[in-house]
Amino acid sequence: MKANIVEAIQDAMRVALARDKEVVVLGEDVGRNGGVFRATDGLQAEFGEDRVFDTPLAESSIVGVGVGLAAYGMHPICEIQFGGFLYITMNQIASQAARLRMRTGGQMRAGMVIRAPYGGNVRTPDLHSDSLEALLAHTPGVKVVMPSTPYNAKGLLLAAVDDPDPVVFLEPMRIYRGLRAEIPDGHYEVALGEARIAREGQDVTLVAYGAEVQTSLEAAEQLSAEGISCEVVDLQTVSPYDRETVLASVEKTGRAVVVHEAVRQAGMGAEIAAVIQEQAFYSLAAPVQRVTGWNTPFPFVQAEHLYVPGAAHIAQSVRRALQD
Amino acid sequence: MKANIVEAIQDAMRVALARDKEVVVLGEDVGRNGGVFRATDGLQAEFGEDRVFDTPLAESSIVGVGVGLAAYGMHPICEIQFGGFLYITMNQIASQAARLRMRTGGQMRAGMVIRAPYGGNVRTPDLHSDSLEALLAHTPGVKVVMPSTPYNAKGLLLAAVDDPDPVVFLEPMRIYRGLRAEIPDGHYEVALGEARIAREGQDVTLVAYGAEVQTSLEAAEQLSAEGISCEVVDLQTVSPYDRETVLASVEKTGRAVVVHEAVRQAGMGAEIAAVIQEQAFYSLAAPVQRVTGWNTPFPFVQAEHLYVPGAAHIAQSVRRALQD
Amino acid sequence: MPESFLRPPKAEFPLVRLVGEDGTRLGHSPTEPDAETQTQLFRWMVFGRVFDQRMISLQRQGRIGTIGTIRGQEASAAGLALAMRRTDWLVGSYRELLAYVAHGVAIENVLNLYRGGVPGPFPEGVGAMPVQIVIGTQLPHAAGAALAAKLRGSDDVVVGCCGDGATSEGDFHEGLNFAGAHKVPAVFFVQNNGWAISVPRGRQTASETIAEKAWGYGMPGVLVDGNDALAVYAVAKEAIDRARAGEGPALIEALTYRVGPHTTSDDPRRYRSDDEVAQHEKDDPIVRLRLLMEKEGAYEEGMQERFEEEARAAMSLAIERAEAVANVTPETIFDLTWAAPTPSVLRDRQRTLEDLKEIGEVGKE
Amino acid sequence: MPESFLRPPKAEFPLVRLVGEDGTRLGHSPTEPDAETQTQLFRWMVFGRVFDQRMISLQRQGRIGTIGTIRGQEASAAGLALAMRRTDWLVGSYRELLAYVAHGVAIENVLNLYRGGVPGPFPEGVGAMPVQIVIGTQLPHAAGAALAAKLRGSDDVVVGCCGDGATSEGDFHEGLNFAGAHKVPAVFFVQNNGWAISVPRGRQTASETIAEKAWGYGMPGVLVDGNDALAVYAVAKEAIDRARAGEGPALIEALTYRVGPHTTSDDPRRYRSDDEVAQHEKDDPIVRLRLLMEKEGAYEEGMQERFEEEARAAMSLAIERAEAVANVTPETIFDLTWAAPTPSVLRDRQRTLEDLKEIGEVGKE
Numbered sequence A, B: 001m002k003a004n005i006v007e008a009i010q011d012a013m014r015v016a017l018a019r020d021k022e023v024v025v026l027g028e029d030v031g032r033n034g035g036v037f038r039a040t041d042g043l044q045a046e047f048g049e050d051r052v053f054d055t056p057l058a059e060s061s062i063v064g065v066g067v068g069l070a071a072y073g074m075h076p077i078c079e080i081q082f083g084g085f086l087y088i089t090m091n092q093i094a095s096q097a098a099r100l101r102m103r104t105g106g107q108m109r110a111g112m113v114i115r116a117p118y119g120g121n122v123r124t125p126d127l128h129s130d131s132l133e134a135l136l137a138h139t140p141g142v143k144v145v146m147p148s149t150p151y152n153a154k155g156l157l158l159a160a161v162d163d164p165d166p167v168v169f170l171e172p173m174r175i176y177r178g179l180r181a182e183i184p185d186g187h188y189e190v191a192l193g194e195a196r197i198a199r200e201g202q203d204v205t206l207v208a209y210g211a212e213v214q215t216s217l218e219a220a221e222q223l224s225a226e227g228i229s230c231e232v233v234d235l236q237t238v239s240p241y242d243r244e245t246v247l248a249s250v251e252k253t254g255r256a257v258v259v260h261e262a263v264r265q266a267g268m269g270a271e272i273a274a275v276i277q278e279q280a281f282y283s284l285a286a287p288v289q290r291v292t293g294w295n296t297p298f299p300f301v302q303a304e305h306l307y308v309p310g311a312a313h314i315a316q317s318v319r320r321a322l323q324d
Numbered sequence C, D: 001m002p003e004s005f006l007r008p009p010k011a012e013f014p015l016v017r018l019v020g021e022d023g024t025r026l027g028h029s030p031t032e033p034d035a036e037t038q039t040q041l042f043r044w045m046v047f048g049r050v051f052d053q054r055m056i057s058l059q060r061q062g063r064i065g066t067i068g069t070i071r072g073q074e075a076s077a078a079g080l081a082l083a084m085r086r087t088d089w090l091v092g093s094y095r096e097l098l099a100y101v102a103h104g105v106a107i108e109n110v111l112n113l114y115r116g117g118v119p120g121p122f123p124e125g126v127g128a129m130p131v132q133i134v135i136g137t138q139l140p141h142a143a144g145a146a147l148a149a150k151l152r153g154s155d156d157v158v159v160g161c162c163g164d165g166a167t168s169e170g171d172f173h174e175g176l177n178f179a180g181a182h183k184v185p186a187v188f189f190v191q192n193n194g195w196a197i198s199v200p201r202g203r204q205t206a207s208e209t210i211a212e213k214a215w216g217y218g219m220p221g222v223l224v225d226g227n228d229a230l231a232v233y234a235v236a237k238e239a240i241d242r243a244r245a246g247e248g249p250a251l252i253e254a255l256t257y258r259v260g261p262h263t264t265s266d267d268p269r270r271y272r273s274d275d276e277v278a279q280h281e282k283d284d285p286i287v288r289l290r291l292l293m294e295k296e297g298a299y300e301e302g303m304q305e306r307f308e309e310e311a312r313a314a315m316s317l318a319i320e321r322a323e324a325v326a327n328v329t330p331e332t333i334f335d336l337t338w339a340a341p342t343p344s345v346l347r348d349r350q351r352t353l354e355d356l357k358e359i360g361e362v363g364k365e
């Protein structure tokens, strides 16, 4: 079937609900309304109110109830309406979901998926555009997955639902509908923890995830006209991420640029740069560059196009990496 | 006067309460009980229940009420009983305190201090030992200060109270009482945003903050017996931190080891390593090493002494940095 | 021993009304608006209707972002705002835009916000916190600001507003519980408009009314007809006066209905019937007040048209002014992040701006 | 019109009691414990007293970490636990250790936890979630587990426990509100022991009782004498049976008193008078039940001593077993972090372990 990312996600949930009766979908407006982005459209009608249901407007309990459901053996898919509201759920995610297994000596697990759209350049109100993956990447015990295409969106979500660990699944709002591609019908999985090479290249490695993979590919295309060959690594799983694929690429190219739209300081770009210089120091011909949001909160809409890395921002850093 | 860290903090609050009537102290058990670590001991008796008061057991509102107090022009010092509970307050800190100024175009500010003890090796229960500074360092708009001695504890806290921005002040529980030193009476400030050289050295730069500054000094002392000369940089303010002092030291020594007890992935060590390799790449003789907690949640007490970096962990990485 | 130990809920909250749906006077109250205030109530409600239409059409034209609609809720907003003193603090959300403007916040301020820019400053002397987008989060702020007023010996009252859905959030609980425990001069005002986007009030909480949640915080509650501007004003006035007198907080549930979509991005037909909406549309709070005023001889010929005209003019002027400036640059964002930037911050700012300049994106919009 | 629109709180919750402080029978109930259960209640309460003393002395000897005390609260814990079925889920905190053990969790499990190690697994068939340390956080879990039981068609009931202080947390609100809105088979059991560390109940919330908070969630509430084991059992039984029958959740406030310090690190003299404590010490729930049993001929000579002996033996055995193993290694921590580690995780684990081995710290304690 042909699908955009949000349709691929919807299809993944449909498949998951159909193949495993322990899967339930819960969140604000996920029922009758089908989610504010229509990600759960039609699911309640198809699977009933016991499988797909609205919760009260209370994010901490959306995750907390999910932990209880999971502890009892079900596999909830919780929707948080916008990624910025994950702040409210940090305690339930970090102190509870991520540690239930530890706390019970392995007897229980909080196998659950927490879905949320994230990211800017969509002209949304306050706190609707934040990218909070680094907070979660600093929270071992919870996996963080960020798809970039319809194919991996569906396959990663199905893998997340099958995973016994809690997974935060951050969906690139900006390209929810932009990309349309052929995806397999029915069940398939894209393994968690594995990066993919989204484009092969020789001169520099671009490491990205989520919507910025597409932006990086754009930049790579532009740069190829200048004779610069970029390899684009799509992490897919942001935590725990596939260090080996990143390192192998950098060992080949000798240069790296990490791209994300989250705040720069203590973001994933820092982590990846730190690991590259630690483990591929002698392969590096130039310092690892970071192309990221600024060290400011996500800005007012009038400035967001400057904050969220575009192809021009990325190309600038690639050229810089090549100058050194 | 002679004081340990917790007494220095108490003295700072006493001075702050005395010199500015807009300062109030609030939190769980801060009144009659004087705080579970006695940090507020005697303050309610001295300044009255209007200035120093207990709140209901509800951390989100401790910060949220603080935001309201600050918006109205007061300067609250909020206590969160243990650093791990900052998870509960992430939304009020990150989406509210850190952005009040932005959201009002500069008309209002959330000038407030949020104090919390942090850190391990104190045999505390679940979630009492976590170091969450990286989450806050990824949250521009809020400053993060972590003292390491009685002198800077008092001076930094007084500077934090005078600062118009919200400041999270994380206190090193492990050395609350261990270190005793002479501190000035009355009011003085240690400027926010400035690192200090805790020990001068030539061969390698150790970057640390909070309790790990003391551990780093211990390691430096041990290593000096082996003829290795370590410079120890104490960040004091973890966000926004003093990059210039860190870079100047690394440019001198050519090698760096960053130390913290928080989780490694996407921690401050990553940020500092990323900046060093970005901005001092050609001065670096070896990759920047990180000595940190593991990529696991803070462990059960039986393993915490292995998780929290000790002098031996640090010395190991220093030797490694020198081998390269 | 009783047959059962468990005491089922039985708090009864009658609906307070002063005016019936057909404009009939049902009662009087010492706190009801005087004649001049009644006219102002009508005027602001009319303004609200015009404001709503205008904002929706600005959104359709792409001149502002997604906007919540307020049609049907004008009496709640105006009744509340006019019961407040200018220095009292309004701490509300996107659904209280009419209350913000009626309380004294400039229309441009609101427009700037929805244009994705820096909201202008609140006029001198107008008590308010910024329009909150994160549901429920403002209620602890309201408790805190009220505590500050009390500690400073001011007699300002703080009004914390939210919707029915917001009552489910932890911060609703923590804000009200703090306010009760510290007996602060706050009034909590819930516009129960029947829906939280697509979730009906009945599925949000099992309590029969929202008003009765007050008791769990040791404060009085009241359920008022939110389409009856006189009743909303009277009830809000009583609660505010009481808080001002140091008698502590109260919770008001204003029962109203959101006639329009949740926001301009919402399609309410997905979750509710046209019939339900039509039913509620009949009870237009503006019509209700006008009918009363007509019956009581307080309505002057052409009043509504005059107020509409005035509202349109005010909106046009504000739009013109707001659109004359795109007020955000990257510098703004850096400068609003920190009140006291450190040297590292300033270097970081400079580098980022230089990078932006290099790729020629500064100023481009 | 009434003189005031505001309706002040007036929910009245009589204190449910079956036995007076002097052991006098005050009433009967169809849900009260039968003779055998009454003996078991007494036995577990005696166990609780021994457990408490033993844990405190282990802590003093440095053999376990900081521990909360339960003296004075034995009737609440035992009454609740015995009213539950083994497969019902207990979702509680550090103050419910006696309830956990009485419900079927092994003493070693609890000891391991306080020894800073991995708690052992819950025995097969015992419904429970781990002892929660983060106040209030377990209540949404209780709502979720109860929803799972309902969705799966099991007739298990989930009991979510917390203290009076915990009722202020946002998660208390969200957990109970969810449970009410989704009518799940959950019972919420609040041990109101008068204090949240140093904060008295009266400063925690302005509501007169905690029981009445139930109404805000559309569920019944009940206030029971938490030192009356028979009453606690009877009330809990009714609420649990009702939830099991599909009639939805309820909230129980058990009014008791923490006679000892909050934990072994606490010095209660800083915040409350010896007089207050002495007053409450007089109402010993173990004595109360024993007096009743003596009056009603249910007490057998030497029973208490026998139960004490048995409790001491059980504690000694458990301590011996627990202390035979220091069950945490760094490997444990890595292996418990992820159920499905990725290759990067495994490499990371290996490197960290090698680093530790190099400095010779593995296994050293």
Ligand SMILES: Cc1ncc(C[n+]2csc(CCOP(=O)(O)OP(=O)(O)O)c2C)c(N)n1
Residues within 6 Å of the ligand: A028, A057, A059, A081, A085, A088, C095, C133, C134, C135, C136, C162, C163, C164, C165, C166, C167, C191, C193, C195, C196, C197, C258, C262
């Ligand atoms: C914390 C948070 N969660 C979710 C949202 C998305 N959201 C915006 S409005 C809304 C419904 C609010 O309902 P209600 O409180 O009844 O207010 P109303 O919009 O009806 O006035 C939701 C879920 C949000 N803005 N903040």
Ligand SMILES: Cc1ncc(C[n+]2csc(CCOP(=O)(O)OP(=O)(O)O)c2C)c(N)n1
Residues within 6 Å of the ligand: B028, B057, B059, B081, B085, B088, D095, D133, D134, D135, D136, D162, D163, D164, D165, D166, D167, D191, D193, D195, D196, D197, D258, D262
């Ligand atoms: C979220 C959180 N905040 C604070 C604490 C520290 N703390 C532990 S027990 C306690 C008081 C709890 O009081 P209450 O709920 O009445 O239970 P009790 O201890 O009296 O049984 C506090 C503040 C904690 N463990 N978790």
Ligand SMILES: [Mg+2]
Residues within 6 Å of the ligand: C163, C164, C165, C191, C192, C193, C194, C195, C196, C197
């Ligand atoms: Mg609503």
Ligand SMILES: [Mg+2]
Residues within 6 Å of the ligand: D163, D164, D165, D191, D192, D193, D194, D195, D196, D197
């Ligand atoms: Mg208590």
